[in-house]
Amino acid sequence: MDKKPKAFLFDLNGTMINDMEFHNHAWHDILTKDLGANISFEGVKKEMYGKNQDLLERVFGVGHFSQEKIDQISIEKEHRYQAAYKAHLTLIHGLDKFLDKAKNANILMAIGSAAIPFNINFVLDNLAIRSYFETVVSAEDVEKSKPDPETFTKGASILGISPEDCIVFEDAPKGVEAAQHAGMRCVALTTMHTADEFSAYNNIIAFIEDYNDPALDQLF
The missing domain is CATH 1.10.150.240 (Putative phosphatase; domain 2)
Known part of the structure; x- marks a missing residue:
């Protein structure tokens, strides 16, 4: 990269x-x-x-x-x-180490989700990972949800980082579309959708099954 x-x-x-x-x-x-x-x-x-x-x-x-x-x-x-x-609540394989690696590399991190705070808090607090994230943008923080780019552009704005310097991690085609509209590159997880379901988008730099994938090495 x-x-x-x-x-x-x-x-x-x-x-x-x-x-x-x-x-x-x-x-x-x-x-x-x-x-x-x-x-x-x-x-x-x-x-x-x-x-x-x-x-x-x-x-x-x-x-x-x-x-x-x-x-x-x-x-x-x-x-x-x-x-x-x-x-069954657990992080996707390798994400714990990936978060540590990003933090040690001084890469800022944020959540940009269409979920309501009730669900976001359920995850962040039960898995004790809130400290990794500078900000959280939830369904209640935006006027228009994905595929509108507002969730991601607002997150980047709060972080003070330009869209071209952000990488979005998404599992849904509409989320990748939101990242594309925001002018951001994207890593797509194939947890619910196969790679061919993302064929409409040109901002994907890698498809991964989990965070142990060596394709992520290019980000550091």
Whole structure:
């Protein structure tokens, strides 16, 4: 790599922890059993990007639920996800050492996630990794969620680092799209999507299964 990065911006779910199947099950259960949507497990998977409200509006249409009901559904879904996932909560292989290596290299780090703080705190506090990150940009901190670039541009702005000096870590095509719109290079994790599902984007510098991949050596 010609230009070494000054900052790493991490998506959370599916990128730092391999939990997307648990989100998929929680959403599918609520959408079909509780709310009566006719949507398959794979169909739900395709809709799992952006804010919880965005997902509900894609499935049911804007205005179908009151804001109070949307908030109620959202927190219920997260309670179910956390109850199912907590016993499995662990960092993706190699990430602990990668975070240490980045910190020792004086690379600034931030979280840029479409999750609500309730879920972000669940991960950062239970895994005791909050100290690595200079800032956290959550669903509540942006007007427009991914694939809009605001999550990542806001994170970079808070860090004081220009977009071209940032590397984004993402597991979802829409997240990679957000990074591309932000003018940022991206490392794509293949936890939930195969490499061919990212073919529309030209900002990916590596595909990895976990953080032990030697392709990451180019970042330092």
